[in-house]
Amino acid sequence: MRAYVFADVLGRVLSFKGYKLSHVINITDVGHLTDDADAGEDKMEKMAAKQAQSIWDIARHYTQAYWDDIKALNIRQPMQWSIATDYVPKMIEFAEKIADKHCYELESGLYFDTSTVKDYGRLARAQTEEGEGRIEAVDGKRNQADFAIWRKTPAGEKRQMEWDSPWGRGAPGWHLECSVMSGELLGFPFDIHTGGIDHREIHHPNEIAQNQAVCCTGGLDVAGNSGANIWMHNNFLVERSGKMSKSSGEFLRVQLLIDKGYHPLAYRLMCLQAHYRSELEFSWEGLGAALVRLKRLVMAVERLKGLVDEPAVEVNNPQLVSLLNGLDEVVCDDLNTALALVQLDLGLALKMKDKAQQLATVARMDAVLGLNLLNLTRADLRIRPKDAQITEDEIEAILTQRKQARAAKDFAQSDALRDELAAKGVEVMDGDPLGWDWKL
Numbered sequence: 001m002r003a004y005v006f007a008d009v010l011g012r013v014l015s016f017k018g019y020k021l022s023h024v025i026n027i028t029d030v031g032h033l034t035d036d037a038d039a040g041e042d043k044m045e046k047m048a049a050k051q052a053q054s055i056w057d058i059a060r061h062y063t064q065a066y067w068d069d070i071k072a073l074n075i076r077q078p079m080q081w082s083i084a085t086d087y088v089p090k091m092i093e094f095a096e097k098i099a100d101k102h103c104y105e106l107e108s109g110l111y112f113d114t115s116t117v118k119d120y121g122r123l124a125r126a127q128t129e130e131g132e133g134r135i136e137a138v139d140g141k142r143n144q145a146d147f148a149i150w151r152k153t154p155a156g157e158k159r160q161m162e163w164d165s166p167w168g169r170g171a172p173g174w175h176l177e178c179s180v181m182s183g184e185l186l187g188f189p190f191d192i193h194t195g196g197i198d199h200r201e202i203h204h205p206n207e208i209a210q211n212q213a214v215c216c217t218g219g220l221d222v223a224g225n226s227g228a229n230i231w232m233h234n235n236f237l238v239e240r241s242g243k244m245s246k247s248s249g250e251f252l253r254v255q256l257l258i259d260k261g262y263h264p265l266a267y268r269l270m271c272l273q274a275h276y277r278s279e280l281e282f283s284w285e286g287l288g289a290a291l292v293r294l295k296r297l298v299m300a301v302e303r304l305k306g307l308v309d310e311p312a313v314e315v316n317n318p319q320l321v322s323l324l325n326g327l328d329e330v331v332c333d334d335l336n337t338a339l340a341l342v343q344l345d346l347g348l349a350l351k352m353k354d355k356a357q358q359l360a361t362v363a364r365m366d367a368v369l370g371l372n373l374l375n376l377t378r379a380d381l382r383i384r385p386k387d388a389q390i391t392e393d394e395i396e397a398i399l400t401q402r403k404q405a406r407a408a409k410d411f412a413q414s415d416a417l418r419d420e421l422a423a424k425g426v427e428v429m430d431g432d433p434l435g436w437d438w439k440l
Contacts, residue, residue, distance in 0.1 A: 001069055001254060005268055005370075006234040006276040006335075007194045008075040012368050013331045023078040024185045027066070029059040029085050030161045031151075031174045042171065045159055055160035059085075069254040072264040074372045082181040084172075085161065091172045091180045092165050095149050098213040099166075103149055106140045110150040110167045114143050117212040118219035121145065123231060124201045147206050148173040175206040179214070179227065188215050189224035197233040204231060234276040241283075252282060260284075261385035261440050265371055266291035272337040272369060294371065295381055295437075300348040301373045304359050311360035311374075320361045323347050327365055340369060378437065388440050390424040395438060399428070 004025075011023050032043050048055035063083075070077075095103070095110060102116045114120040137144075152170040153162050162169050182190060188211060195204060211227025212218070218225040239252060254264050270290040274280040315321060323343055330339035344365045352358055359374075366373045384392060398417055405413040418428055421438070429437045 001073060001267075002237045002271055002280065003194070003196045003234050004070065004075050005073060005271045008073075008370060009272070009276070009335055009337060009368070010192070010194065010232065011076060012370055013335060016328075016331070016364075016368050021079070022186060023076075024080050024082055024182065025078045026082040026178060026181045027063055027084065028174065028177060029063065029083060030088075031084065031172045031177055042159070042161075044161065048160055069264075072254055072258070073268050074265060074370045076370070080185060082185060084177045084181070087177065087180050087184065088163050088172060090184055091176050092150075092163070094180045094183070094210075094214060095172075095176060096166065098210065099149075102213040104142065105167055106138065107152070108138060108154075109148050109152045109170060109173075111138070111141060111146045112149050112206070112209060112213070114145045114147070114209055117209045117217055119221075120209055121205045122220045123205050123208060123226070147175060147202075149176050149210075175203060175210060178203075178207050179210040182227065183211070183214070188227050190228050192230045192232060193228035194232050194234070197235050200231075200233050235279045237280050237282055239282045257287065258383055259386040261383050261388070262287055262291055263294065263381045263383055265376070266294050266381075269294050269341075269371060272341060272371075275338065276335055291381065294376075295378060297344070297348070297371065297373055298376045298378055298381060301359075301362060301376075302378065304348070304355060304362065305374070308355040308359055310356070311363050312354070312356035313360070315357050315360050315364070317352070317354055317357050319350060319352065320347070320357055323350075323361060324364060327368065331368060337369065340365070344369065382439065385425075385440050388425060390421075390426065390440075395421065395426055399438065402428075 007023075007025075011021055014021050030042070030044060044055050044058055048058045051058060098112075099110065103110050103112055105111075150165055150167045150170055150172055152168040153159050159171060162171055182188075182193070193204070208220070208226040212220075212225055215227065216225055220226055223229045237252070254267070257264055257267055266287055267290070270282075270287055271280065273290065315324065323346055326346075327340055327343040330336040330343065333339075344362065347358065347361050347365060350358060363374055382392070398421055402414050402417040405411075405417065421428055425440050427439050429439070
């Protein structure tokens with residue numbers, strides 16, 4: 001999801017700068033293989049067989065799970081979601097256009113000849129004489145880097161997702177889908193293509209080769225020949241403890257964060273604290289620190305909202321205008337969100353009379369950062385861990401007793417109640433200026 005937080009911030013910055021944004025996100029419900037190196041089984045077919053379910057049900061399940069994560073991370077809805085299976089006829093048309101000049105047929109399917117376009121692999125910046133070693137080895141391929149445009153269903157097999165084509169019954173290659181959907185919805189060349197840095201090595205060079213083939217065969221010294229004028233990639237989220245893996249059954253999903261009691265927007269903030277092109281190391285301690293920072297931001301905005309009915313329509317206070325200009329400068333410097341957060345902190349820390357303009361300034365900054373600060377409450381940030389043994393109502397009842405005990409100067413009873421909460425995994429934060437807070 002780090003890739004989608006990055007793309008969302010990019011879109012928010014473009015909106016902040018006054019651009020009319022046409023943003024498309026595609027859902028790959030067919031053709032995406034278990035190895036991004038154009039090898040292995042189709043992920044959807046494999047999961048459908050494992051779960052003994054219809055592949056269409058599997059696609060709906062994971063699409064909905066993804067959309068739930070999008071909502072949880074306050075990622076804006078794109079102009080359009082494109083579903084790969086809706087575009088298969090267009091994919092076949094696209095492949096027919098380029099087949100004669102750029103493709104050849106083998107027993108397993110139709111393959112793209114990468115030697116037919118200029119500068120193949122330039123985006124990856126890692127061309128070698130041996131070619132790309134991670135591409136699947138297939139007997140009969142002309143070049144090591146050649147990749148499948150259409151995969152025929154093997155003789156004697158039947159897939160749940162397969163279509164008739166000039167090259168036999170089968171399914172499209174993953175790379176083909178992206179070219180077709182972006183070309184159909186945005187046209188070539190469109191402005192910006194985003195993705196994870198892992199796509200820079202194989203998937204995006206293959207997508208670019210297809211775009212070159214259908215548009216022209218010009219070299220990549222002209223940005224538009226690649227299909228998009230700008231290609232932007234976010235770096236990896238890294239988890240070094242070794243405790244998270246798909247095989248262990250516990251790996252980093254948004255729902256896991258929620259199950260452990262962390263608000264998903266703490267993860268969004270964690271992403272914003274790093275530059276999108278830098279590796280971001282995940283740790284529970286780091287996520288906890290991001291949650292504390294988010295809580296402080298929410299508390300500051302709550303205080304500000306308590307002093308004013310609504311944000312001002314205009315911001316003309318020189319101090320606040322200077323802060324907004326500072327925000328503009330840092331987000332225009334390759335999306336420097338870490339420094340944008342500093343501008344937000346400064347905006348909240350100002351001591352000034354015009355609270356309505358101050359709140360409007362914070363709202364404009366948050367429109368870029370997407371932390372939903374004007375709607376979040378401190379109570380929203382309390383998420384009960386899945387394995388918690390105590391309810392929120394029980395916690396509040398004990399805290400009420402404890403406040404009464406302290407008011408009566410019965411500190412022994414107060415300490416006993418605090419210890420009772422601690423035994424049940426509840427940490428009480430005495431001295432909270434807005435009333436006692438707690439966390440599980």
